[in-house]
Amino acid sequence: MILARKVPLLELIDLKVHFPVSSGGFLNRRCGIVRAVDGISLRIMPGQTLGLVGESGCGKSTLGRAVVGLAKATSGAVVIRGKNIDNMTTAEKASERRRVQMIFQDPYASLNPRMTIGDIIGEPVMLHGLRSGKAAVEARVKELLELVELSPAYADRYPHEFSGGQRQRVGIARALACEPDLIVCDEPVSALDVSIQAQVMRLMMRLQKDLGLSYLFIAHGLGVVKQISDEIAVMYLGQLVEHGGRQVFQHPRHAYTRALVSAAPIPDPKIERRRKRIILTGDLPNPMNPPSGCRFQTRCPIASDRCRTDPPQMHYAENRHGAACWRTDELDALMPMATSPEPGPTIPVVPQPIADIG
Amino acid sequence: MTAALLSIRNLTVRFHGERGETVAVDGVSFDLNAGETLAIVGESGSGKSVTMLAVMGLLAKAGVTADNIFGCGRNLLNAGDVEMRAIRGRQIGMIFQDPMTSLNPVLTIGRQLTEMFEIHLGLSGAASRKGAIDLLNLVGVPSAGTRLKDYPHQFSGGMRQRVMIAMAVACKPQILIADEPTTALDVTIQAQILEILSGLQSEFGMAMIMISHDLGVVAGIADRMLVMHSGRIVEQGLVDDVFANPQMPYTRSLLAAVPRFDLETEMTP
Structure with missing residues (x-):
């Protein structure tokens, strides 16, 4: 192949x-x-x-x-x-x-609350020298925000202003920043x-x-x-x-x-x-x-x-x-598997936006 | 038709905060019949938990209005604190999502279980201890007698939830309200807990209200379901009907959003 x-x-x-697990206390022996x-x-x-x-x-x-x-x-x-x-x-x-990058489970705990979204995503770009100059880094941040379907205007905001789903997108953008x-x-x-x-x-x-x-x-x-x-x-x-x-x-x-x-x-x-x-x-x-x-x-x-x-x-x-x-x-x-029933009328899996009631 | 065990008409719950008033529950009406399992489904913030907290009288009175909340042969809307305290635990049992925060960490499991018998049934000493052991056996906690001396932190998540269930059903309530009882648990443990719940339900003939966001769990355990969104009931009916033929776009999109491991479906990015 x-x-x-x-x-x-x-x-x-x-x-x-x-x-290693230690017993704690004064001797702090390894116990397992x-x-x-x-x-x-x-x-x-x-x-x-x-x-x-x-x-x-x-x-x-x-x-x-x-x-x-x-x-x-x-x-x-x-x-x-x-x-x-x-x-x-x-x-x-x-x-x-x-x-090799990582996205974490908790979008509330994995973003620094004192950094703006732009700084959070821009930091790895700068650290790894993927863009040089402030303007280039900022442009890259905007690009990354668009990539995860967030508005580039969000770069100046802080994590607490976002919902869980939006924060997870920021986490994804941060991972993508490292290419x-x-x-x-x-x-x-x-x-x-x-x-x-x-x-x-x-x-x-x-x-x-x-x-x-x-x-x-x-x-x-x-x-x-x-x-x-x-x-x-x-x-x-x-x-x-x-x-x-x-x-x-x-x-x-x-x-x-x-x-x-x-x-x-x-x-x-x-x-x-x-x-x-x-x-x-x-x-x-x-x-x-x-x-x-x-x-x-x-x-x-x-x-x-x-x-x-x-x-x-x-x-x-x-x-x-x-x-x-x-x-x-x-x-x-x-351990027989419960046999799957004949395919009945199931709901078609088509992407559809969640309707707003109100 | 027999009268409903619990009947709620036009329940509204408002919270006052710094940014003005939030209507968490907006004119909710439903009935719970004897022996049935009613599921309330919805996403976070849809008002499903707040609805039940209001029914149990666990919210500040000022924000709760309703035309009628009738349960266990009484008007719960006008019941005083003392009366409600007697109803909770005795006639309506409740299980919460997180067993670690709903058990008292500084009291032994035995102390917390026997308290139910002492307060609600007036039992004492040996009788309540025996009751506690029987209960733990019923919910499948091994070596119940010795575990009465243990504290909540010495139990695993699944075992803690069993203890919570034991406390909730200690007085054989007519209604059991389970608020996301298996959300914090692994699926093999979830299966154990759900089996215990349905077993207890048929043994005691309890009616159950199961609050859940997991449509799979609801499909397995409920007879009837309410779908909530932004504080309102947007759809209700028998589970078979709602799953097979959802009427509202919101319910349809909710069902379509659940990824299926048992079907060959492709999701297009």
Whole structure:
């Protein structure tokens, strides 16, 4: 395949990010290690979107932070365009890091309230020397605001004057200011109302098409991930359990993904009434003390003896759909998917503006 | 037709702020029938939570006007503070979105649960302790007896929400109001909580008002739904009808905005 010969934009090789936990107090002994990311290998090709899903505490945000350099890798490698970050010189690092930017979840916490929108977006342009001279920077800021569909006149305003959706656009413009190839999007729309969510998603998809961006799209909502992703990866307790194309949600090959998909509500009462939920018992185990064998075994309804002792490895089927589950071949018999009903009259997904009542 | 359990006519809530008056709820009327689940959906600021806070008497009286708020055989509009305090918890239970801020962090779970029995049912000591253990078992908190001594911070998000539900249903209320009860939770935990709620509802025969912005959750749990926008009800009906055939443009665009993971739909940028 042609794609396979291209150099991946981002490659993670057996990435581990561990956080030591101290007891606090006078002696402050180290009393454990949280293995937030524990051996993950992934790659993103230019122009592609990898969607990363998982529940809170599974390590998906830490993975994203390690990619942009906000969390330090304990072992393994972050390789950007064929070059290992660890082997780069400081100058190389600065220029490669510029190409990997981030959008954060909370548009209220991620913009400095004392800077104007223009300064927030202009700062990375100046720092990286992408434009020289005040006038050129200002012109670039206006360009970027237009790119995210905000009025250039907003450059003099402060973050508090904007709504959540508008702030998220400012966050996107700030990331674009560095002229990146890859943007790590950490739950970029989960704080927004669904109509605003749809607008921001549409903007991100248009920007990807126009600018040839790649996204590492981290979210817990299966719907948004499916919408934007070429490939989908599912994380559980610091490890990858499933990875593949969009068929990951259609026909999951890991017991956890099946449970996750079956628990996600579908906005259609007829389907909802017919579905059989796989209700998992208990909470996510403590990541300081993960279970032996398969990490999902404590909550898995079909765990066998082997699952309790041997950690499963990721195995890819012919369609490049991988799962790390010992019982992947028995899933259809043991955890049947609630069959999708015949396609009834569903609402056509056409972009339409949210009507104003009043 | 039997009389509605809760009947609200022309409810309006105004807030006075520095920039003048805001009408948060603007002439809302609806009924809740015995045993049914009614969902109130809408985006942030649409007035869905404020509507229920007004019904519960949790807002300053000055801003709340209505032709009629009739519930649990009483006129709630004119009920005094003492009367409302007796109704809340006893006849109307309420669950809020964030279980960490709605539980008292300095009291044990046991203390907060037994308080319900002591205040509303006049039970004491061993009887209320037993009631608390039974409740925790009912909502699926493991080793209930020992966990009574724990504080809210020692519970996970899902477990805290179970405790909140236990408190809300302690006195077997006729009406349970759940304001975004699963929004702060992961989807596998959300599925557990929703199952508990429907189980309790059929066990106690409660009517439930579920406030939610998640149309998926609403589709799964509700019989009837109201769609709110800028303080008004813009559409109401049976969930099947509203989802299959939304009448208002706003409802249509709201439904279309929800990305589906179960369908092969493409969104055009």
